[in-house]
Amino acid sequence: MPKRLALAAAVTLLALPFSVAAGAADGSAPTATKVAAEAKPYKVEGGKVDPGTYNGYRRYGESCMRCHGPDGAGSSYAPDLTDSLKHMDYDTFAETVINGRKNVNTANNNVMPSFGTTEDVANYLDDIYGYLKARSDGAIGRGRPQRIGD
Amino acid sequence: MKQRKKVLLSWTALVTASLLSSHPSLANDELSKASKDPKQWVMQAGDYANQRYSSLKQITTANVKELRPVWTFSTGVLRGHEGGPLVVGDVMYVHTPFPNVVYALDLNNAGRILWKYEPKQDPTVIPVMCCDTVNRGVAYGDGKIILNQADANVVALDAKTGKELWKVANGDPKKGETMTGAPVIVKDKVLVGISGGEFGVQGRMTAYNLKDGSVAWKAYSVGPDDQILVDPQKTTSLGKPIGANSSLSTWQGDQWKTGGGATWGWTSYDPQLNLIYYGSGNPSTWNPKQRPGDNKWSMTIFARDADTGMAKWVYQMTPHDEWDYDGVNEMILADIKVKGTPVKALVHFDRNGFAYTMNRETGELLVAEKYDPAVNWATHVDMKTGRPEVVAQYSTDKNGEDHNTKGVCPAALGSKDQQPASYSPDTGLFYVPTNHVCMDYEPFKVSYTAGQPYVGATLSMFPPKGENNLGNFIAWDASTGKIVWSNKETFSVWSGALTTAGGVAFYGTLEGYLKAVDMKTGKELYKFKTPSGIIGNVTTYEHGGKQYVAVLSGVGGWAGIGMAAGLGGDTDGLGAVGAYKQLANYTQLGGVLTVFALP
Known part of the structure; x- marks a missing residue:
């Protein structure tokens, strides 16, 4: 070091x-x-994360990864969230996840659905935010984070 | 099956046939004949056998280096462009991902747009589609163009004018039902599958009457016998009757109702046997613990009667899937010798990494071998039971929920995904675009909500240990189950292959190259970088005495999830590999058809 x-x-x-x-x-x-x-909305100790951040990683994999790519890094059709969260605060993040977002015009066909009634997302919004914020801050790298105590 | 020969057929005859085609067999005759005319490319797979082979041979191993783009066409859409154009007479039909525009281009007039059709679809369907808003192309038959829209509507257009003739709802996007697959026209019917394996749909194949869009038959992949259209005594699996409740008895309670088995891949047809062939996708959810049992008939090859939909035989490749190895890849029908004996064969390169050679008449399993040496989740397929011998270390079910199963090969996207392979009767070999990717897979409990993702697993993907190529383009001997040659590719090969009588095989790469290789040796003979990554399928046709090769570029699809930052994670020290594998450094979004010819 x-x-x-x-x-x-x-x-x-x-x-x-x-x-x-x-x-x-x-x-x-x-x-x-x-x-x-x-x-910080996450805890990282010796490269390992708290249960909430870990749960966020999993919930991300369930509901977000299909579009936003592995590790929040974006895809050919959805933005890189490790970059988005450098500029987006928690309230805007929550508002976007709950209500969704549409960007449909001549050049774009991007639609984020509303996750307000999706239990696997709405119930764990803070965990998902914590995980992505940790990724965005560079506090954790790519792939599956280890849990504290693992 | 007979080898394809050049059939001289006048365009007038075709038109006449189409005018008379209220008679079902005539509609079939027209299409069957046209599919044997190498000057045209009238169905997505080239022919009913899904061989993607053309007997055109102006472009040869000797002159292909002279190939050059001669015209291009922008589709106006910047999403993943799968499938390819059709060429019917002097008209080319080009489709796009959502919003699913269809263009008719005049080949006599430098690709001038004869008509354009753009359906009005609610954009809320976009995020319901797993992995990008791709569409694998339109079908032609009986003077109609059939389009499977993203929002699960099937539309018939007048091929001459683009006028809408009929439109039916094949599913409900609010339940997660969408469409990406290409329709196939067989006789007087159009066969249409459904997507939504990640949303807990009940997968099915539906035959609509070409005339008016009314339902002729509907066969579910999972559920009661009367819904899955089987006869407990007459429908067989590896030669034995499947018995009553063959699907229901392999699910807990009524889990089959959200059991998946989506049918988003390709469909082939044998006119002599009057059987259609297609595969079903993953059981829902991806968490195997939540759905004990074999989950039949997900991950299954179906042989069904084209007129009634009744299953003649079925074969489940991956019972109780634990890795998302959908069985939807194309079934290539070819008459080959297997271990010295001539067989009416069906050859299938499954997501699970095994290539299956079957007797397509009886459903007998003849060969099942790995077509990527990296495949490790099973040691082999038991040829008596047809079941894979699963390696305990890689069983995400045995390891259980909330346990990260590491280093499973292939990854969920399979040793090959939907990108179709090609068979050449000249060499007797199969030319296969493949993925060379492994994964860590961790299942966890999820709840089902209609229209919401029902995945239940998280994964990270990376190249096999010690390697850094994510794809291969291989030549395969389906008789012995061996790789003949294999070319490394930096990224997964996500483009459908084409073989030609000129001895040249074509495919596209994710960086955007159209490549031509020698079918005998795999030697690269030509490449050209198109405007965007290629996930479309290569097509060839002849017009005005000249052979053309055409392909859509437009990176995306599931391949597009690795676009921004590359696949791979920091786990197992793969961070560096993940970092330099950024597809975004090679290509950007696009939507362009590029047409090539010799000078």
């Missing part, structure tokens, strides 16, 4: 232990100030 990262980890460990360990393990440690300023 590079010295700078180790130092960042050590400093932030005092403030927010979980997030810090996550960043360090991934090799993309956020700066101390950033971590301290935001509450």
